[in-house]
Amino acid sequence: MEDNKVVLLDWWASAFAMRVKIALAEKGIKYESKEQNLFNKSQELLEANPIHKKIPVLIHDGKSICESLVILQYIDEVWHDKSPLLPSDPYRRSQARFWADYIDKKLYSTGRRVWTGKGEDQEVAKKELIELLKTMEGELGDKHFFGGDTIGFLDVTLVPFTSWFYTYETWGNFSIEAECPKLIEWAKRCLEKESVANSLPHPHKIYEYSFELKKKLGIE
Amino acid sequence: MSNLGEVVLLECWASPFCMRVKIALAEKGVEYEARTEDLYGGKSDLLLTSNPIYKKVPVLLHNGKPLCESTVIVAYIDETWSSPPLLPASAYGRAQAKFWADFIDKKVFDAGYKIWICKGEVPETAKKDFIEILKQLEGALGEKDFFGGDSFGFLDIILIPLTSWFYSIEKFGGFEVKEECPKFSAWMNRCMQRENVVNALPDPKKVYEFVVRFRKMQGIE
Numbered sequence: 324m325e326d327n328k329v330v331l332l333d334w335w336a337s338a339f340a341m342r343v344k345i346a347l348a349e350k351g352i353k354y355e356s357k358e359q360n361l362f363n364k365s366q367e368l369l370e371a372n373p374i375h376k377k378i379p380v381l382i383h384d385g386k387s388i389c390e391s392l393v394i395l396q397y398i399d400e401v402w403h404d405k406s407p408l409l410p411s412d413p414y415r416r417s418q419a420r421f422w423a424d425y426i427d428k429k430l431y432s433t434g435r436r437v438w439t440g441k442g443e444d445q446e447v448a449k450k451e452l453i454e455l456l457k458t459m460e461g462e463l464g465d466k467h468f469f470g471g472d473t474i475g476f477l478d479v480t481l482v483p484f485t486s487w488f489y490t491y492e493t494w495g496n497f498s499i500e501a502e503c504p505k506l507i508e509w510a511k512r513c514l515e516k517e518s519v520a521n522s523l524p525h526p527h528k529i530y531e532y533s534f535e536l537k538k539k540l541g542i543e
Numbered sequence: 544m545s546n547l548g549e550v551v552l553l554e555c556w557a558s559p560f561c562m563r564v565k566i567a568l569a570e571k572g573v574e575y576e577a578r579t580e581d582l583y584g585g586k587s588d589l590l591l592t593s594n595p596i597y598k599k600v601p602v603l604l605h606n607g608k609p610l611c612e613s614t615v616i617v618a619y620i621d622e623t624w625s626s627p628p629l630l631p632a633s634a635y636g637r638a639q640a641k642f643w644a645d646f647i648d649k650k651v652f653d654a655g656y657k658i659w660i661c662k663g664e665v666p667e668t669a670k671k672d673f674i675e676i677l678k679q680l681e682g683a684l685g686e687k688d689f690f691g692g693d694s695f696g697f698l699d700i701i702l703i704p705l706t707s708w709f710y711s712i713e714k715f716g717g718f719e720v721k722e723e724c725p726k727f728s729a730w731m732n733r734c735m736q737r738e739n740v741v742n743a744l745p746d747p748k749k750v751y752e753f754v755v756r757f758r759k760m761q762g763i764e
Contacts, residue, residue, distance in 0.1 A: 374646060374679060386635055393641045397729060400634040413622040414608055420615045460598070 324456075329354035332368050332380040333449040334361055338431070338528055340379040341483035341522045346398045348518035349474070363541060392423055395479060408476040418465040422469070423480040424463055430457050438487075438494040438533060449495050456503045463509055474513060481512055481521055483502050484512040489526035490533050547623065548606040549698045550575035553590050555582050557753050559652070560613035561601040562704030567617045568687040569698070569739035570623040612645050617700060643683050643690065644701045648653045650676050651705050658716040659708075659754050662763045670716050677724040684730055695737060703744070708745035711754040 333340045333356045344434045347354055357409060359368055359378050368463070368528065371387040381397065383390045388397050399408040407418050436448035463469055468476035488510075489500050500507045513519045537543075545692055554561035568575055579663070580600050593602045593609035603610040605623070612614045621629040630637050654673040658665050675722050681701070684690055690698035709720055709731075721728035733741050758764055 336572065347701040361700075388635070388638045388642070390645050392644050393638050396641065397634055400637065413619055414605070414610075416622065417610050417615050417619040419617065421610075421612055422610055424615065 327384040328382075328405075329371060330382040332359050332371060332378050332382070333357060334339045334359050334378050336485035337378055338487060341486070342479050343381060343394050343398070344392045344480045344522035345474075345482070345518050346393060346395050346408060348521060349408070350398060350402040351405060352398070352402055360418045371495050392420075392427065392480065399476070403448060406473075406516055408479060409469075410470070410475065419469070419476045422459070422477050425455075426459070426477075426480055426484075430439075430481075434484065434487055434491055437491045439537065439540070445495060448539045452491065453499070453502045456506055457498065460503050463505065466511070467512060474516060474519070478513055480512060483511075486523040486526050486529055490530045493530055495534070513528055546574050549604075552577050552591065553580055553598050553600050553603040553604070554578070554600040555580045556584065556745050557750055559704035559707060562707065563613045563700055564592065564601045564603060564620070566700045566704070566739050567620045569742065570627065571620060573620070573624055573748075576639065581700075583697065592607045602760075614648060614701060617697065618669065619753050621697065622681075627694075627747070629691075629700065633693065640690070640696070640698045643680070643698050645700075647680070647702050647705070651702070652708075655705070655708055658712050660716065665716050669699045670718055671718055673716070674718070674723045677690070677720065677727045681724055684726065688733060689730070694711070695734065699730075699734055703740055705733070705736075706731050707744045707747050707750055708754075711751045714751060715748040715754075 329347070329352055331343055331354050335358065344356075344458060355363070357367070359365060361378070364376060368378065368380065369376055372378075372389045376390060377389070379389075379391055379394060381394045381480070383397075383401070388394050409419055433448055433452045437445060437452050440448050440484070457516075462477075468474045474482075485507075487536060514523070515533055548571055552561070552564055552568070554565070554577055556579065560635065565577075571639055578587070579587070580587060580636070580686075586598055590602060593599055593604060594611045597611060599611075601611075601613055601616060603616045603619070604620075606716075610619050617629070630640055654669070654676050657669045658673060687693075689695045690702065706720075720731075
């Protein structure tokens, strides 16, 4: 197996970085995590991701891979003998990629509008967030995990955002569990896995940090 | 290569995203039925039931099973019909191709749109942003003939259809890609030597007429 040096340019509260941590843990890959300061970006980060200047970045054998979903697929291909994330059937793979893309198009930006928004904007964002989480509930159906009996690509893509749910709910004054109970049950099942539990910070920690984050982002 | 069943593509002629799928299917020698959606009429029932989330083309139906989102579709085509391979062989090469496909999807069409949708004078920032994106792609191309290396591949397929809209962007933006980004322009010309690309892309002047009509319909004239 490719046991050469693996480095992750990381930030503790990033759902995108959590995805990579779960995948690395699932595969039993040893790596060095380098916590980044997103408000004073390191030379290493700027060189590793000159196009977007964002985390996560996986550096394997000196080569950098950027964009969390690209990183997940890379990890899945290189360390292919343990805990496969994507199914082997091309149609099922395409479905997993479609829904991961849907999450990436919508969830981060909508969630952000919920916890930073006010008044009518916030109400609209809350409705959109619930709608999109309900859509994911529909896709989950009666399955234990999106991947079936075990966690897969889509579970790893979505579950990190659940660490932000308490922040969305508290700022938005609503309950995600009330609207999407099945999704919350799914999240709890995921958290029973060590790889997930060790990769997600406690939701209250994120909420506490959100006050400081608002200040740093210049939001009242 | 066997067709592996029935393949239907819901498409419309002006969509660069549909062109991607057409090129990929042609490269693999897959026979398919193209069903054209009416751009100005209502969307077909088949489109609405096959793509309930976005209600957009392209949709590929393989033995009745729908696939949506052009980049997902092209990856599916590559995995289902294995020859010739579109993605690079190495995991790192594939990661690079997917990274740049994501960059193209996030940036190129929108940057062009900001130019050709302008009422009145196009801001300099819009032109600069568009050209900067092409320059970043030139960086990714480097000295290679194609983004895939020696052979035309996944990333070339993802990008070349968007260039059918460049004539419109250039006309409204008042610049020329071949002057601002000659390496990019040279890559475009290499792609346009390929029959599968030429067959899938519309005449850029036809796209321009469509854009002019679209602008009138939106009240921007």
